[in-house]
Amino acid sequence: MSGKKDVLHVGIDLGTSRSAICASNGERHVVESWVGWPVDMVARKVVKKPVVFGHEALENRPMLDLHRPLERGLIKEGSPKAEAAVRELLAHLIEKAGGAGKTVQAVVGVPAEAMRVSRQHLRNAVKGVADALLLVSEPFAVAYGMDALLHTMIIDIGAGTSDFCVMNGRYPTDDDQRTLTHAGDTVDEQLGLQIRARHPDANFSIHMVREWKERNSFVGEPKEPVFVEAPVRGKPTRLEVTAEMRKACESLVGPLAETMLDLLSRVDPEYQQRVRNNVVLAGGGSQIPGLAAALERALEEVGGGRVRSVEDPVFAGASGSLAIAADAPEGDWERLAG
Numbered sequence: 001m002s003g004k005k006d007v008l009h010v011g012i013d014l015g016t017s018r019s020a021i022c023a024s025n026g027e028r029h030v031v032e033s034w035v036g037w038p039v040d041m042v043a044r045k046v047v048k049k050p051v052v053f054g055h056e057a058l059e060n061r062p063m064l065d066l067h068r069p070l071e072r073g074l075i076k077e078g079s080p081k082a083e084a085a086v087r088e089l090l091a092h093l094i095e096k097a098g099g100a101g102k103t104v105q106a107v108v109g110v111p112a113e114a115m116r117v118s119r120q121h122l123r124n125a126v127k128g129v130a131d132a133l134l135l136v137s138e139p140f141a142v143a144y145g146m147d148a149l150l151h152t153m154i155i156d157i158g159a160g161t162s163d164f165c166v167m168n169g170r171y172p173t174d175d176d177q178r179t180l181t182h183a184g185d186t187v188d189e190q191l192g193l194q195i196r197a198r199h200p201d202a203n204f205s206i207h208m209v210r211e212w213k214e215r216n217s218f219v220g221e222p223k224e225p226v227f228v229e230a231p232v233r234g235k236p237t238r239l240e241v242t243a244e245m246r247k248a249c250e251s252l253v254g255p256l257a258e259t260m261l262d263l264l265s266r267v268d269p270e271y272q273q274r275v276r277n278n279v280v281l282a283g284g285g286s287q288i289p290g291l292a293a294a295l296e297r298a299l300e301e302v303g304g305g306r307v308r309s310v311e312d313p314v315f316a317g318a319s320g321s322l323a324i325a326a327d328a329p330e331g332d333w334e335r336l337a338g
Helices: 041-047 054-059 080-096 119-126 138-146 184-198 206-216 242-250 253-265 269-276 291-302 316-327
Strands: 007-013 018-023 028-032 035-038 064-067 103-110 132-137 150-157 162-168 177-180 227-232 235-240 279-282 307-309
Touching: 007 080, 007 138, 007 316, 018 080, 018 316, 028 054, 028 080, 035 041, 035 080, 054 064, 064 080, 080 103, 080 119, 103 119, 103 138, 103 316, 119 132, 132 138, 132 316, 138 150, 138 162, 138 279, 138 316, 150 253, 150 269, 162 253, 177 253, 184 206, 184 242, 206 227, 206 242, 253 269, 253 291, 269 291, 279 291, 291 307
Parallel strands: 007 103, 103 132, 150 279, 279 307
Antiparallel strands: 007 018, 018 028, 035 064, 150 162, 162 177, 227 235
């Protein structure tokens, strides 16, 4: 029994943009998915840490070997440094959650596509950080945490991927799930290109574009003009980007609606109405004002439906993964010791 008390269950949402952890001891933490190592002796003296994470890594990026190790929700192929960065990120999250000296059993939520093509990379990254691993798809983790296990569609819109899952009261199969690479990063790229086309003399980075989107994103009619500030020929200048913001954000609607309707068409006919009325948006993209309403309009062509957003987009995946960890039978765990 004393050994059992030393087991810490953790649920981790390993995201392209942000990663979150929820632990059985009540700890909850989130960090931006950036990892950086000081590039030389001077940098080590300045940052005073062997490795830096999240916002601190971004702030100090000129002196770091900086990595955003997940690309489209997967560990970057052919990059040992990316795998090392994921391992450091997971170790950092588990340490913050109080995992030092404990037997750690981790449920890690990943994009549905990663379940098939990147499982070994993820296993290698977790080995040495946790003692047992269970990989689940991110939308399934969200559904499990909400106890939305029957006649529900989860659409988890992250930075690297948008993941879909229809819950039928059992573990989802490949046929129940989809992964799109049209997600938050795509919006950032399009927004940056459109602003640069309209304001060619403005000087800005993708990090600035991402912040502008997170503060000002919307779908549909704007409530007010969107202004941002960037240097133009070295002078801080206020730029109006309302049309560009709308166009970039609305680029999500078509792919999301098309995939949502395709998955719905594959649900047993007698259950389609229930699923149409129980579509749940998760992930950072779920918070874009007007997106849920736009997807509801897309459902009108098949009889109408209801789309709502999760209450806690930051921790919905991690808390769902923790719920899975608490319930998972021994035979579901992959042991990583040795």
